Amino acid sequence: MANILNKRLIYGTALLMLVVAALVFYYKFFAATTRFSTSEKHLYIYSNQSTPQALEQALLKDSLVRNISDFRLAAKQMGYYAAIKPGHYIVASGMSVTQLIRKLKRGVQDPEKLVIVKLRLPGDFAKLIGKRFECDSAQMMDWLRQSGNLQRLGLDTNTWAAAIIPNTYNMLWTWPPGQIMERLHEEQGKWWNRNGRIQKAEVLGLTPTQVYIVASIVEEETNMAADKPLVASVYLNRLQKRMPLQADPTIRFALKDFAMNRVLYGHLAVNSPFNTYRNTGLPPGPICTPSPATIDSVLAAPKTDYIFFVANANLRGGSTFTTNLADHSKAAHLYQDSLVAWLERKAARQKALKNSGNAKSSGK
Numbered sequence: 001m002a003n004i005l006n007k008r009l010i011y012g013t014a015l016l017m018l019v020v021a022a023l024v025f026y027y028k029f030f031a032a033t034t035r036f037s038t039s040e041k042h043l044y045i046y047s048n049q050s051t052p053q054a055l056e057q058a059l060l061k062d063s064l065v066r067n068i069s070d071f072r073l074a075a076k077q078m079g080y081y082a083a084i085k086p087g088h089y090i091v092a093s094g095m096s097v098t099q100l101i102r103k104l105k106r107g108v109q110d111p112e113k114l115v116i117v118k119l120r121l122p123g124d125f126a127k128l129i130g131k132r133f134e135c136d137s138a139q140m141m142d143w144l145r146q147s148g149n150l151q152r153l154g155l156d157t158n159t160w161a162a163a164i165i166p167n168t169y170n171m172l173w174t175w176p177p178g179q180i181m182e183r184l185h186e187e188q189g190k191w192w193n194r195n196g197r198i199q200k201a202e203v204l205g206l207t208p209t210q211v212y213i214v215a216s217i218v219e220e221e222t223n224m225a226a227d228k229p230l231v232a233s234v235y236l237n238r239l240q241k242r243m244p245l246q247a248d249p250t251i252r253f254a255l256k257d258f259a260m261n262r263v264l265y266g267h268l269a270v271n272s273p274f275n276t277y278r279n280t281g282l283p284p285g286p287i288c289t290p291s292p293a294t295i296d297s298v299l300a301a302p303k304t305d306y307i308f309f310v311a312n313a314n315l316r317g318g319s320t321f322t323t324n325l326a327d328h329s330k331a332a333h334l335y336q337d338s339l340v341a342w343l344e345r346k347a348a349r350q351k352a353l354k355n356s357g358n359a360k361s362s363g364k
Helices: 002-029 052-061 068-077 097-104 120-134 137-146 147-151 177-192 197-204 208-221 229-240 248-255 266-271 292-299 323-360
Strands: 040-043 087-093 112-114 168-171 309-313 321-324
Touching: 040 052, 052 068, 052 292, 068 097, 068 177, 087 097, 097 197, 112 120, 137 147, 137 177, 177 197, 197 208, 197 292, 208 229, 208 248, 208 292, 229 292, 229 309, 248 266, 309 323, 321 323
Parallel strands: none
Antiparallel strands: 040 087, 112 168, 309 321
């Protein structure tokens, strides 16, 4: 009887140990190890830091795993540390150690979203890339400065922005500058080949890059969608008549002063190929990355006789379009008079507020 009890005790103890071992094994390798308040976190494994030590530091830095010892043990057993793949990986809350390691071991990166809106200078673009990708802004600038790189895309250091149609793109975080630019260039090629855009450009007698340059000026001239096709018609008419474009945004670009409110006569003397007051024809490249809608507004510009435009005298936005210098001068004077009167009223209000404040501070 005693032997039977001893055997039962031994079997019971062994079974209990097996259950405990199974629970420990499950807890270590299959229970949720990525517990955090947000639904997901992002893990970035750099190409020059694909070592177990660097990976563990990244996991600890952002508290991506509950227990780094469990992760280390599982990683060694699953052979992950032998070939750590760099990249951007989204780690969902509630993943187990084995799920996480399987994801990382496959090396299938989660895409990085690149959102491009208005950019003006190569440096602006390089900074954006440096913030979103493994390559830094200096590497992007070096790539853009090498003319051979852009020549392979049919571009140069002035027309580089024509490779970019502002949009949201999914790319891989580890892509080098050249691969990023090739993808953007490929997507802009697809964009131009949709909706008959290339044929519309041909009707205007322009290449897609030339349309892009016109659109970049229109983009900087007005935010009003209704005015954009008419502004485009003015510049297209000036091109056809071989008149100087005399576009104020090109002066701001030439001076690299994008906060300038008013372009004055002194600014027009700037020595730059982008000075469209001194040079006829299009500037050598775009002055910003225009929105797709603005490019389409150039392609759909109506046939007009407009040669001039100026901001409306009501100062509520929009422009007055004219076909001759006399009418333009009248509209320009009305606008200037309205602007001066508005500035005088603004100065008077500020003076009154200042006097009121001084009176209160003196106890009057």
